Amino acid sequence: MILDETDRALLRLLQQDADQSATALAKNLRMSQPAIWRRMKRLKEEGVIKGVALNLNREKLGLGVTVFLGIKLATKGRVSLEDFERAVKAIPEVQQIEHVLGLYDYRLRVVARDISDFERVLRRRIMTLPGVGDLEANVLLSEEKRPGPI
């Protein structure tokens, strides 16, 4: 889909706050409400807008630690990927699971309240997963989402 300047401005506004009413958006962009509705409808139909997400402040939720774990499955003991994946999905502290190619087989994004809570999750839930071999940790220090080439 080709965007014009108004589409771009609309997308940028929606990125900052997707809760804005069509009235507010219309006022901001000096357009009519129906015109805004039409553009938003088109952006959704063309798949440019694929959904909506809630941004939460992890610190305020009490989740002070985020660690990315690379996991290599042990080759001996032929573990089924399904067993591993089912077990990982049962851990609430694991927010994301990616099956990857490279040094590691899986990349997990794990959140915890603090370091000792993380250790609990690591020792009791992660290291006990079926077939876990080597682990590598990268502690997230900061994270920033950028608007992208709109």
Next chain:
Amino acid sequence: MLDDLDRRILRYLQVEPDMPLSDLADRAATTPSVASRRLSRMRRDGTIVNKTVLIDWAALGYEVEVSLRVTLDKTQPRAFDTFIDAARDVPEVIEIQTFLGRVDVRLSVVARDMADINRCTVIVF
């Protein structure tokens, strides 16, 4: 501090951010006016940062997305600042993360094709 009701509200809202208030209240076992007050409070205190649209970059012609893992020369005192400032100037960089570990910085970059990735990479480095 968040109580159980706040957490229930957030759990349902995370999955379906556009859920109507009445549905959200039902699922969280509360009334719409209570749910609304809780949401207002969580927005005011910054627990809920915002609601944002998710953009499909491929639909805009950015077919490729790569994850660049970077190790910096940490003997340079401003290594992180300089690198991250440069990364912010490249519009195709959609996410910047810093780490303690094997990797110092990870960039998520979208591009039209691999040649475009090379161009972006040269600009940042």
